[in-house]
Amino acid sequence: MDSGGPVYVGSSFRVTVVARVFGILAVILMLVWLLHYREGLEYDSENPSRVFNVHPLLMLLGLVITAGDAMMAYRSVAAAHNVQKIFHMFLNLLAICLGIIGICAVFKFHDMIKTVDVYSLHSWIGIATITLYCLQWLIGFVSFMFPKASRPTRSRISPLHSMGGRALLYMAVCAALTGLMEKATFLQLQPHQRETRLINFTGLSILLFGVFVELSLTFAGYRVNY
Ligand code: HEM
């Protein structure tokens, strides 16, 4: 008779490895773009483009890659649940810190080139993502760490917390993809230019990272009920 236990836990671990490969690829492609095709990056530069470039890199490293890794911590960190929870909490905090510095960089860039703030679809998705991400962190901390809700409340919150976290990763991926498209449009890149393809492959790697993080969480949670 079937025990009803999780049957895809092994696959889930392998899928986390695939997710990481796409994550690393996305970061490498982004660095090639910013360092080789663009002017490089520096937060304190006089050159607005170098200041701007801090934004895409930190947003990718923070709200996409570190966030995805934080979500996979319960699958990929071989330790007791409490240790996994601490990893999960700190990685999510790191994601938020990188995200905040990344957003400060683009606000600084807008100040330098004297343009208005938060007018595009990308910036709306971005602001919503970082705001809800901070809220999710606070609610997660209060419910699961300190002062910690009662066991029945925790078990009621847990699926909502998990769904909310996954939705936030989709939102961060949407923000990153709309950001890449917006920048490619501002730069007036031509259809078959190398840089256009590089940006497209960066976007695809980000998308596949998100898909594989989601798959790894789904596999691990899937149980046979028949
Ligand atoms: C999780 C990922 C991202 C988030 C949450 C995010 C968030 C934001 C926010 C809130 C702004 C508005 C800042 C202001 O109005 O002063 C902004 C601007 C901008 N971002 Fe991102 N961003 C992300 C990734 C990216 C990426 C990967 C690129 C690619 C180059 C990018 C390109 C831009 C551009 C061109 C602007 C200036 C134009 C505008 O305000 O829409 N972003 N971003």
Ligand code: HEM
């Ligand atoms: C202090 C902050 C946080 C704490 C203490 C915390 C705690 C937890 C705990 C205890 C679980 C496991 C629930 C269970 O066993 O069913 C969990 C799962 C999860 N959390 Fe958090 N969390 C925090 C922040 C966040 C944030 C900011 C996000 C994303 C935006 C997030 C996304 C998730 C996801 C997607 C899962 C499901 C993981 C899986 O299925 O393996 N968490 N969190």
